[in-house]
Amino acid sequence: MYPGTLTCYGTVPNIELVRQASQLAIPQGISAGARLTHSSYTGFIAIRFTKAVSRGFGQMLMRSLETNVRRCRHRTSGFSLIEMTMVVALTIVVAVISVISLVPLMSAQHVVNAYNTTLSAMRQARDNAVSQRTSYSVTFSNATVPNTITVAPTLTGFQGTQNSTTYTLPTDVLFLAQSVVGSTPPPDGFGSGANAIDFGYTANGGAGGAATFYFCPDGSAQDAEDGAGNCSGSLDNGVVYLSQSGNVLSSRAVDLWGGTGRVRGWRLYGKTGGGYQWLRQ
Numbered sequence: 001m002y003p004g005t006l007t008c009y010g011t012v013p014n015i016e017l018v019r020q021a022s023q024l025a026i027p028q029g030i031s032a033g034a035r036l037t038h039s040s041y042t043g044f045i046a047i048r049f050t051k052a053v054s055r056g057f058g059q060m061l062m063r064s065l066e067t068n069v070r071r072c073r074h075r076t077s078g079f080s081l082i083e084m085t086m087v088v089a090l091t092i093v094v095a096v097i098s099v100i101s102l103v104p105l106m107s108a109q110h111v112v113n114a115y116n117t118t119l120s121a122m123r124q125a126r127d128n129a130v131s132q133r134t135s136y137s138v139t140f141s142n143a144t145v146p147n148t149i150t151v152a153p154t155l156t157g158f159q160g161t162q163n164s165t166t167y168t169l170p171t172d173v174l175f176l177a178q179s180v181v182g183s184t185p186p187p188d189g190f191g192s193g194a195n196a197i198d199f200g201y202t203a204n205g206g207a208g209g210a211a212t213f214y215f216c217p218d219g220s221a222q223d224a225e226d227g228a229g230n231c232s233g234s235l236d237n238g239v240v241y242l243s244q245s246g247n248v249l250s251s252r253a254v255d256l257w258g259g260t261g262r263v264r265g266w267r268l269y270g271k272t273g274g275g276y277q278w279l280r281q
Contacts, residue, residue, distance in 0.1 A: 107172065107244065114173035114242050115252040115265065118149060121167045122254065122263045125151040129215035134229035139212040140197045140240055142175040147242075154214065155229035169242070177241045178248050178268075184276045187255045187266045190239045199223075199238025199256065208238060213256065221258040235259050243268075253278060 122138060129136040132153070139150045152164035169175075177196040184193060191198045191208045200210030200223055213221050216231035224233025235258035243251035251268035265281040 108250070110170040110173050111242075111244060111250045111252065114169040115254070117167050117169060118240065118242060118252075118254045119263060119265050121149045121151055121165075122256065126215045126219060126221075126261045126263070128153070129217055130219050133217045135217065135225045135231050136215045137212055137225070138215065140175055141211065142196060145174070146171045147173075147175050153229070154225045154227060156227065172244055173242055173250075174245065175240055176243050176245060178243055178251050180248055180276055184268070184278065187239050187253045187264070187278050188237075188257070190237050190255055193241070196242075197240050199236055199240070201237040202234035202258070204234050206234065206236070210236075210238065213238065213258075215261055219261040221256055221261045248276070252281075 149167040222231040222233040223236040226232040239255035253266040
């Protein structure tokens with residue numbers, strides 16, 4: 001029963017109690033109205049009402065206990081070993097798929113990084129030569145892995161902002177001439193594509209294949225310098241190729257026009273119907 005009310009969970013005394021009470025042995029001579037206040041009647045009503053209330057409270061208490069038990073079981077149930085194993089297995093599968101799908105993207109990004117590094121190194125060398133009024137050498141090396149590009153001033157004891165810097169390519173990208181490049185017209189027509197590092201094409205008959213050239217204070221590129229910060233050779237043209245071994249379409253090229261020191265980037269694409277071609281980037 002809720003406090004302050006007469007609501008009860010269970011059997012509530014009603015008129016049936018009155019009918020049962022009327023059958024009680026109440027002394028004769030008592031009026032009908034007085035019968036309702038007789039001790040036999042009131043005692044009977046009190047006993048039945050108490051039983052009804054007790055029965056309803058007991059039912060309510062049992063329901064409360066059952067609810068609490070269910071809640072406790074829910075809180076302490078947790079995950080089974082099978083459920084945990086399934087979650088771990090799914091996590092491993094998703095991780096493996098993610099790694100497999102990311103490998104080609106990472107590999108392609110390495111080629112882009114190597115290409116950008118080559119372009120940046122050559123352009124930075126030219127800018128330094130012009131701004132600091134001294135010649136800078138640019139040397140490419142693919143003798144060891146990782147391949148490198150070394151930019152340095154030719155004047156001994158030079159104290160400029162960039163004394164000597166070596167740029168490193170990703171280990172899976174090399175200065176490399178793919179076999180198919182030889183049958184494809186090279187960028188700007190420099191050489192034949194047979195050499196991975198192919199500078200040294202000059203107007204006086206330079207045959208190419210050189211790994212070093214020099215940016216001059218006037219911005220041009222030549223094949224020699226005098227050791228005093230000045231160029232002393234012929235205008236130098238050439239190209240360098242870089243790619244991943246066994247991946248033809250990863251090939252990039254950077255070429256040099258000696259007369260102005262212009263540096264330009266290229267990428268190898270497949271042609272419809274077969275073959276390949278270099279396109280400017």
